[in-house]
Amino acid sequence: MQAMVLERPGEPLKFVERADPQPADGEVSVRVAACGVCRTDLHVVDGELPNPKLPIVPGHEIVGRIDVVAGDVGSLAVGMRVGIPWLGWTCGRCQYCRAGRENLCDRALFTGYTRDGGYASSVIADARYVFRLAEVGDDVATAPLLCAGLIGWRSLKAAGDGERIGLYGFGAAAHIITQVARWQGRAVFAFTRPGDSAAQDFARRLGACWAGASDEKPADELDCAILFAPVGALVPAALRAVRKGGRVVCAGIHMSDIPSFPYSLLWQERELLSVANLTRQDGDEFFTVVPKAAIATQTVRYPLRQANDALSDLRDGRLQGAAVLVP
Numbered sequence: 001m002q003a004m005v006l007e008r009p010g011e012p013l014k015f016v017e018r019a020d021p022q023p024a025d026g027e028v029s030v031r032v033a034a035c036g037v038c039r040t041d042l043h044v045v046d047g048e049l050p051n052p053k054l055p056i057v058p059g060h061e062i063v064g065r066i067d068v069v070a071g072d073v074g075s076l077a078v079g080m081r082v083g084i085p086w087l088g089w090t091c092g093r094c095q096y097c098r099a100g101r102e103n104l105c106d107r108a109l110f111t112g113y114t115r116d117g118g119y120a121s122s123v124i125a126d127a128r129y130v131f132r133l134a135e136v137g138d139d140v141a142t143a144p145l146l147c148a149g150l151i152g153w154r155s156l157k158a159a160g161d162g163e164r165i166g167l168y169g170f171g172a173a174a175h176i177i178t179q180v181a182r183w184q185g186r187a188v189f190a191f192t193r194p195g196d197s198a199a200q201d202f203a204r205r206l207g208a209c210w211a212g213a214s215d216e217k218p219a220d221e222l223d224c225a226i227l228f229a230p231v232g233a234l235v236p237a238a239l240r241a242v243r244k245g246g247r248v249v250c251a252g253i254h255m256s257d258i259p260s261f262p263y264s265l266l267w268q269e270r271e272l273l274s275v276a277n278l279t280r281q282d283g284d285e286f287f288t289v290v291p292k293a294a295i296a297t298q299t300v301r302y303p304l305r306q307a308n309d310a311l312s313d314l315r316d317g318r319l320q321g322a323a324v325l326v327p
Contacts, residue, residue, distance in 0.1 A: 009047030035118035036061030162223020169229025
């Protein structure tokens with residue numbers, strides 16, 4: 001197999017060739033067709049997430065086909081088209097797992113962080129944490145749904161059913177969730193980096209009723225807001241933009257420090273909460289929504305060997321939509 005490997009945080013990924021990994025009992029080997037490049041991968045590579053397994057193959061927006069099964073893998077079989085997400089294993093025994101909150105499992109393992117991921121031609125996955133995908137849609141277009149779509153869906157649910165929703169940071173997740181929100185009949189307000197007129201135009205093309213800079217405040221108060229951008233300074237900005245009783249959801253796994261802000265921004269029963277990881281139920285729900293909402297992802301393809309270029313383009317804000325690696 002071929003893979004791009006992180007040996008030490010802060011260093012470029014290295015291209016390696018190694019023997020194909022073999023699945024243990026209850027696991028499947030998947031031949032990778034496409035792997036999305038997520039901002040979480042950037043946090044792993046840049047050392048902003050602590051204690052990764054090193055060396056590690058990043059990547060957790062994986063689409064491919066099963067080529068080897070080992071032991072009891074349920075209904076999965078060789079040749080099936082599947083997706084592999086961020087959540088790669090949970091213990092099933094801790095208080096969170098027992099309460100149906102497996103995304104908070106004390107001993108969870110995560111694809112591309114604490115177990116090898118999809119910046120490779122082959123990957124091993126626990127069969128219980130693999131989504132069977134329909135035989136429709138392009139693999140590259142489908143890959144971003146495995147995290148940008150899933151965490152966006154969980155964040156959208158957490159935000160509540162408000163009609164006017166603000167999305168801060170208009171990248172891979174926001175461009176997917178805009179389509180879901182519009183299908184649900186909501187009004188979307190898109191907030192981008194100041195001066196990023198291309199992203200604002202992109203948001204309007206996808207149906208946003210308003211698009212502007214993150215330091216602007218639209219004329220209409222928001223019912224809720226989701227922060228996809230990992231910028232703590234946007235928290236008080238979003239609180240200023242939501243109405244009384246409104247909700248602000250922080251969707252990222254990592255965020256810069258949130259500056260102090262006056263209590264008046266939180267008062268009147270505004271809520272501030274975070275979303276962590278995803279559950280298998282999120283996936284089951286979301287993949288039934290995808291065809292109904294007619295979600296179409298915008299992607300930029302990169303050969304596997306150009307993973308460092310894809311990460312740099314994401315880091316520097318040169319992408320609209322999502323980057324996807326193809327082995």
